[in-house]
Each structure stands twice: as C-alpha cells, then as structure tokens.
Amino acid sequence: MMIKRFKWTLKDIIVLCVLGIAFGALYMGGVGIWGLVNGILGPYGLELVYGIWFTASITAFYIIRKPGIALGAEMLAALGEVLLGTPAGVGVFIGAFVQGIASEAVFAITKWKNYSTPVLVLAGMAPSVTTFIYTYFLYGYGSFPVPMLISMLAIRLVSGAILAGLLGKAIGDGLAATGALSTFPLGREMAEKKEKKVSAQAAEK
Secondary structure (H helix, E strand, C coil), X not given: CHHHXXXXXXXXXXXXXXXXHHHHHHHHHHHHHHHHHHHHHCHHHHHHHHHHHHHHHHHXXXXXXXXXXXXXXXXXXXXXXXXXXXXXXXXXXXXXXXXXXXXXXXXXXXXXXXXXXXXXXXXXXXXXHHHHHHHHHHCCHHHCCHHHHHHHHXXXXXXXXXXXXXXXXXXXXXXXXXXXXXXXXXXXXXXXXXXXXXXXXXXXX
C-alpha cells in the first residue's frame, strides 16, 4: 500500500487532501480561462494555460517531500474536480495520472531529495510531454502540421515551467511564510533560514 510503503503520516495525508481539493477548485477555474483564451487563440489557448493543471504535484511535493506525493496530489485534485462537478467526468483521473506520474518520475530520479528551483521547474515541464502525447490522440492533433505541433509543445513546456514549477514553488513558499507548515520539511527549512538571517544580522551589530 502506497501510504505504508512511502511512510506517509496522517498529517501528510490530511494536508495532501486539503491541497487536492483546493487545487481541484483551481483546476475547475482553469477550464473557464481555457475557454476564454481558446476563443481568441484557438488550439494555442490550451497550451498557454495547460501548466496550471500540473501545479498540485509541484506544490504538494515541495511541501511534504516524500515519494508518491506528486502523483497523489494530482489524483486527489482530480477527485476534487469530480466532486465539484467537472464536465470532463471521471476521465479527469486518466489525465491526472498522466500528469502526476511525469512529475513523480523527475523527483524519483533525484531520489526525492532535491527540492531546488531547477528540479521543480523540470518537474513542472515533464507533464507537458506526457500530456501532449495524450492530447495528441484525445483531441486529434494528428491533423495539425508538424511546425504547429512543435510550437504548441514548446508553449506547453513554458507553461509547465512557469505555471507549475515556479508558481507551485511560490505557493509553497507563501504558505510556509504564514507559519502554517512549521511541522513540514519546507516549513522547517524556511524557519532555519530565518534564524540564520537573524543571527547574521545580530552578528553585524
């Protein structure tokens, strides 16, 4: 069982569930934004905003830092979408798996021990590739010319880097700054940095 194998605590599960539901609501909002930009830019509109649907995995892993968290966050976000009445129905679970497993793979390569910005950005970009393959067949991208497909993938990669990698980190840092994550790795890390900064300032006086 994933919970026992990866040593998730009850605290981890509770926070993961809260994040999942919260991001489920965010993802539902993303559908509305997609509809708006799609009406203006056509297929490119989806690529611009696609990264928003990868954010849960980055934020959750950045905070909790345990194996399986990235994938679990995406699956719970999908559950949140279903509970909120997503028009995509249970099919969102397939997309969530395709997204989450890609980010999880990046963290797995680092043995879940690297939380630097470059790794988070890469983990935000990885789902761009797996989801592009998925949507290629789902939405019939085969009818598009190759140069158009390349540009669409490039835009999705940038979207993943910014809206998932950088935004996911910013959300985690923002939550940690409130002190709400003091018992999680990110919260402890920020507390240590703050103490060192205060000590350094005291030493200068």
